Amino acid sequence: MATANSHLSSYDPDKVPNGASFTIHIVVSQWNEEITKSLCQGAIKTLHHHGVPTDQIKVWDVPGSFELIYGAKLAQSHNPDAVIVIGSVIQGETRHFEFICQAVAEGIKDLNVNNNVPVIFCVLTDDSIEQAQARSGGIHGNKGVEAAVAALQMAALRGN
Numbered sequence: 306m307a308t309a310n311s312h313l314s315s316y317d318p319d320k321v322p323n324g325a326s327f328t329i330h331i332v333v334s335q336w337n338e339e340i341t342k343s344l345c346q347g348a349i350k351t352l353h354h355h356g357v358p359t360d361q362i363k364v365w366d367v368p369g370s371f372e373l374i375y376g377a378k379l380a381q382s383h384n385p386d387a388v389i390v391i392g393s394v395i396q397g398e399t400r401h402f403e404f405i406c407q408a409v410a411e412g413i414k415d416l417n418v419n420n421n422v423p424v425i426f427c428v429l430t431d432d433s434i435e436q437a438q439a440r441s442g443g444i445h446g447n448k449g450v451e452a453a454v455a456a457l458q459m460a461a462l463r464g465n
């Protein structure tokens with residue numbers, strides 16, 4: 306039976322394509338930086354683990370999750386094999402949360418539809434900082450690891 310505390314970042318490394326020839330760009334939001342830094346570290350460590358050299362990983366910083374859309378569009382224009390966007394939106398007292406989450410999800414979806422470089426969505430949308438911590442290196446794993454695996458899979462798919 307599934308439990309609320311299961312670790313979601315375990316995967317079969319044998320099913321992940323080798324990334325030695327891939328260039329991966331990561332766009333990172335500075336809002337809730339404790340969370341996004343940890344997600345980014347998880348992603349980079351995983352890319353390295355699967356053969357992507359340091360000089361083929363480029364990190365772009367943007368102020369907040371809303372800016373991930375423009376950052377990803379810019380990253381796509383450099384023609385990497387895949388782009389990962391990393392953000393953490395945490396519910397506050399206003400409806401800002403809904404607008405940002407919806408805009409980012411739609412914006413990133415549009416970039417995937419309209420351009421030929423896959424963009425991986427690693428934006429946590431949580432009710433509290435504790436929930437975000439649990440998914441950025443805590444009890445629910447690190448979504449940055451999962452994003453890196455998805456990026457390698459999509460980069461390989463794109464090359465077919």
Ligand code: DLZ
Pocket residue numbers: 334336337368369370371372392393394395396397401405
């Ligand atoms: C303004 C704002 C708020 C209230 N909350 C967050 C958040 O939880 N996570 C996040 O990544 N960004 C937040 N922002 C900033 C917006 O994403 C954006 O940077 C600003 O509205 C400027 O366009």
